[in-house]
Amino acid sequence: MATIFPQFRSLEGADTLYVIEGPRHVTEWQPMGAEKWMVHQHYASDYPRYQWVTELLACEGAATDLSSEEWEAHVHKRNVVSASTAPGRVPWPxxxxxxxxxxxxxxxxxxxxxxxxxxxxxxxxxxxxxxxxxxxxxxxxxxxxxxxxxxxxxxxxxxxxxxQVTGVQKLADDGDEIEVVVGAGESWHGWVMRSLDEGWNGLENLALIPGSVGASPMQNIGAYGVEVKDRFAWLEAIHRETGALERFDAERCAFGYRDSLFKQAEREQWVIVRVAFRLARTSPLQTKYGAIQSELAVRGWDQGTTHRQVAEAVMHIRRSKLPDPEVLGNAGSFFKNPVISQAAFEAVVAAHPDVVHYPAPNGQVKLAAGWLIDQAGWKGHRRATCGVHDRQALVLVNHGGATGAEIWALAQDIMQDVLAKYGVQLEPEVNQIGL
Ligand SMILES: Cc1cc2nc3c(=O)[nH]c(=O)nc-3n(C[C@H](O)[C@H](O)[C@H](O)COP(=O)(O)OP(=O)(O)OC[C@H]3O[C@@H](n4cnc5c(N)ncnc54)[C@H](O)[C@@H]3O)c2cc1C
Missing domain, CATH: 3.30.43.10 (Uridine Diphospho-n-acetylenolpyruvylglucosamine Reductase, domain 2)
Known part of the structure; x- marks a missing residue:
């Protein structure tokens, strides 16, 4: 049976307390005088430390199991309670x-x-x-x-x-498949490049997506035929109310198109602290996208292609199509590609026979939101401070000094216009905070 973390231990004969946060992470609380705790973090990156955590978990030696209530009572004995800490909560130093x-x-x-x-x-x-x-x-x-x-x-x-929880740790390696756990605060692109340097392949199509590793399962990031769910092993998250650390496998994450449990049923309940990936040295290449094939051919890399070359091709395509946020503020695709029923699609295609579309699961049809926005005449549209990118109609941009309200007003005008012209409701992909 899986161990539920955190687990609490005390050391017999001493006041030292341990919180076992996960199979390789222990927080040690050492008494300092009569009032204070000194808190140390231990990460079991080598075998002896891993063994120590295992023994602590098994209550071997002088360690005693504590319930969370007992642990709270011990912690209360010696602490400086901060003014903002609500009564009844564990007062952290x-x-x-x-x-x-x-x-x-x-x-x-x-x-x-x-x-x-x-x-x-x-x-x-x-x-x-x-x-x-x-x-x-x-x-x-x-x-x-x-x-x-x-x-x-x-x-x-x-x-x-x-x-900013960082760190990359290999957990298993059978000579081909590798399981690696990565801190949620690591840069996504930095991690993709690191994995390729190590020969841990499978994430190459997701190169140059901005953001952190911890956010990648939130909306199941994807590009060029690969989604994070395809290489996902598990993640660990801390519950916002109880502080409990739990492990989520792919099934529990309920991944969908730019979607997961963390955007739906359990929205705003968890803080993701680390994500594990299952990669392989012999991971099959995903080069079916026309743009990748042409880019590889232009570079003469279409024979005996390496994973690194696919990443280079993807990066080149992305740089040529998408604005660099360092230069022009944006959050990538502002809208999701709408997924509609076959009946709704038939109505759209009857009026607009050239509508760009793809098959979607359960007999549904995915429309290209960029095509709808472009055809509705919005590509390159500019207002005082914000606008629609001139090469990619899905991307709204901040030309300088735009407020969230101004960008949202533009997004709403686009949504209304697409609804009026095509009968299709667009939905934002970008998280709207404080709307
Ligand atoms: C130029 C550009 C191109 C892009 N291209 C793509 C693309 O090709 N494919 C794609 O899927 N996305 C793309 N994106 C969108 C974006 O990069 C991804 O969604 C990325 O995963 C967001 O990561 P972040 O760390 O910046 O998340 P943030 O913007 O910081 O947060 C996003 C949401 O996740 C929550 N969150 C973040 N971290 C955690 C955590 N550790 N625990 C719990 N909740 C958390 C936040 O509260 C927020 O609701 C692009 C964005 C840009 C700017």
Whole structure:
């Protein structure tokens, strides 16, 4: 049976407490004088430490099992209770984390719309996450990764966790297949490049997607025929209310097209702290997309193609089609490609025989939102501060100084126009914060 984390232990004859956060992560609470705790993080990256965690889990040696209530009672004996900690909650010591007040969000999001967060904490460990969850629990909470899939409509009046849990660790390797766990705060593209350098293949088609590893399962990121679910093994997330760490396999994540459990039934309930991937040295290449094939051919790489070459081709195509957020603020595709019933599709195609479409699961049909927006005349449309990109109609851009409200007004005009012209309701792919 799977172990449920966290597990709590104390050391017989000493006041030292342990929180076993996961199979390879322990937080040690050492008493400091009569009032304070010193908190250390231990990551079991080598065998002796892994063995130590295993023994702690099995209560071998001097370790005693504690219930969460017993652990809370011990913690209360020696602590500096911060003023913002609600009574009855575990009072985490001040040195675990700190809130930055009135943090600027413009530079932390790729749209660059100006907004502030009332409180912001950089979280680097599971313990930091738990501290932030338990501190000021009455305030709304949001997790920010790379900020490449959010539009801030107004200031965030609550707590924001800036996810920075890092680390890449190989867990299993049978000579071909590899299982690797990656911290949620690692850069997605950085991780893809690292995996290719190591010869751990399978993520090459997803190169150059901005953002963090932790956000990748949120909307099951995808590009050029591959989605994160295709290489996903499991993830670990901390529950926002209880602080419990749980493991999710692919089935539990309920992945769909730019969708998952974390955007649907369990929206805003979890903080994803790490994601594990199953990759393979002999992973089959996915080059069926015409653009990839042509790019490989232009470079003379169409024979004996390597995974790295596919990534290079993908990066070249993306750079030629999509605006660089460093230069022009944007969040990639603003809208999802609409998936409609066969009957609805027949009505659209009767009026617009050239509509770009693809088969979708369960007899449905996926329409190209970019084509609808382009045909409706919006490509390159410009307003004072924002507009529609001139090479990719799916991408809304901030020409400088746009507010979330201005970008959203443009998005709404596009949605209404496409509905009026094609009878198709577009839905935003980008997360609307504070709408
Ligand atoms: C130029 C450009 C191109 C893009 N191309 C693609 C593409 O090809 N395919 C694609 O699928 N996407 C694409 N995107 C969208 C975006 O890069 C992805 O959705 C990415 O996964 C977002 O990651 P992030 O860390 O920036 O998330 P953020 O924008 O920081 O957050 C997105 C959402 O996830 C939540 N969240 C973030 N991290 C966590 C966490 N650790 N735990 C719980 N919740 C969390 C946030 O609260 C928010 O609701 C593109 C974006 C840009 C700017």
């Amino acid at each position: 001040a040195e675990v984390g700190a809130w930055q007040r009135s943090a600027e969000l413009g530079p932390l999001t790729t749209f660059g719309a100006e907004a502030k967060s009332e409180r912001m904490a950089v979280v680097r460990t599971d313990a930091d996450v738990r501290w932030a969850l338990r501190s000021a629990p009455d305030q709304p909470l949001m997790v920010l990764g790379g900020g490449s899939n959010v539009l801030m409509h107004r200031d965030w009046t609550g707590r924001m966790l800036h996810m």
